[in-house]
Amino acid sequence: MATSYLFEAYTIIKKNYNELVLTTRKDLIFAKKQNLLNMSKIIVWHNPRCRKSREGLAAAEKTAKEKGLNLEIRKYLDNPPTEQELKKVLQWLGLKPIELVRTKETVWKENFKGKEMTDEQIIKAMVQYPKLIERPVVIYNDKAVLARPADKVLELFS
Secondary structure, three states: OHHHHHHHHHHHHHHHHHHHHHHHHHHHHHHHHOOOHHHHEEEEEEOOOOHHHHHHHHHHHHHHHHHOOEEEEEEOOOOOOOHHHHHHHHHHHOOOHHHHEOOOOHHHHHHOOOOOOOHHHHHHHHHHOHHHEOOOEEEEOOEEEEOOOHHHHHHHHO
């Protein structure tokens, strides 16, 4: 008799577990189709050699942990953004391209300082010389901040 109750309990648990797994799988497939999975990730364009970038990364890591979000670190000197990515991020930042340029960099002074440049030309310069991009850029959903000072990361969630 006890075996019968155990079997029934096992059957109920297994059925509920299978329904849960099935529901979770359907939700995951839906989320992939709707491109909703990127919404749980903070992305940091980071240069590990820069103190301000390390501070911004630390703030992003803390925020990601508190909010239960994933964190993606993009070493943008090794993996530079494309023109399209830069344009999108500039839009999210609400900045003109020149406002994201590190104008004190030697590359800027030697090649671009004093020249009249269009926004397109400035973006192309940042793609060609990613060292010109001010850092750290922290991105969440369709928002971005230049995390200087580091606590600006919190603006992504206000």
